Amino acid sequence: MKLRTLGSLSVEGVSFRRQKVRLLLAYLCAGGPQPRRRLADLFWPEAANPMNSLARHLVHLRTLPGAVRQDGSRVEAGAAVCCDVRELRQLAQGSHLEAATALYGGPFLDTLNIPVDIPLAADLEEWVYETRETLAREVRGLWLNLAVVAESGGSGSGARARRRPGNRPPTP
Incomplete structure (x- = not known):
């Protein structure tokens, strides 16, 4: 699976309607492994429950085999993601x-x-x-x-x- 971030933001062959899901994947690819708390606070600082918002977005990414890996409290882009x-x-x-x-x-x-x-x-x-x-x-x-x-x-x-x-x- 190919994540395009240069010039556009898309995952080839996949149509996510939510840009924030694609942005989360781009952040993980460009920024490397991240603590779940940091992602939640960065992406949803105004949310009543940022960790729940993160969990909902990670569910969308998990529909792509190998897109994300979780190791305890850390999240990273999976090996299946080829990022430009x-x-x-x-x-x-x-x-x-x-x-x-x-x-x-x-x-x-x-x-x-x-x-x-x-x-x-x-x-x-x-x-x-x-x-x-x-x-x-x-x-x-x-x-x-x-x-x-x-x-x-x-x-x-x-x-x-x-x-x-x-x-x-x-x-x-």
């Missing part, structure tokens, strides 16, 4: 710059219309915007590195020399 953000970062770390940039489909959760379609608590909304900015910077860095490689004629040594930590990025 994690894939992009793995490709970038493995120096597969072209494949990583090809995967980029637009800003993180770009189709999530905050606060019109889905009102979020301030902390969760801040997480969405911070993650969007961080990923945009990472992808910009990938594009700049690709430009350096292209400028050097594909020679890895010239490109590596310019990409060393502390060196200023090339002028686009």
Whole structure:
């Protein structure tokens, strides 16, 4: 199962009507394992019973085999979920710059219309915007590195020399 977060928010082959269920899955994929209490307080701070709200949303995710794992009081995205953000970062770390940039489909959760379609608590909304900015910077860095490689004629040594930590990025 593929979770798309770059440019849109969807789970391929699955139609969840509730965006918050998809957002919860995206949060677990991008943020790693989380305590149940933290998720409840982050997603439903105004609810009378945030833990119950979390439980109801996790029920929806459990309908997808392998989507979530629970270990005591911790929840994480299951191994069956392939998330485009994690894939992009793995490709970038493995120096597969072209494949990583090809995967980029637009800003993180770009189709999530905050606060019109889905009102979020301030902390969760801040997480969405911070993650969007961080990923945009990472992808910009990938594009700049690709430009350096292209400028050097594909020679890895010239490109590596310019990409060393502390060196200023090339002028686009």
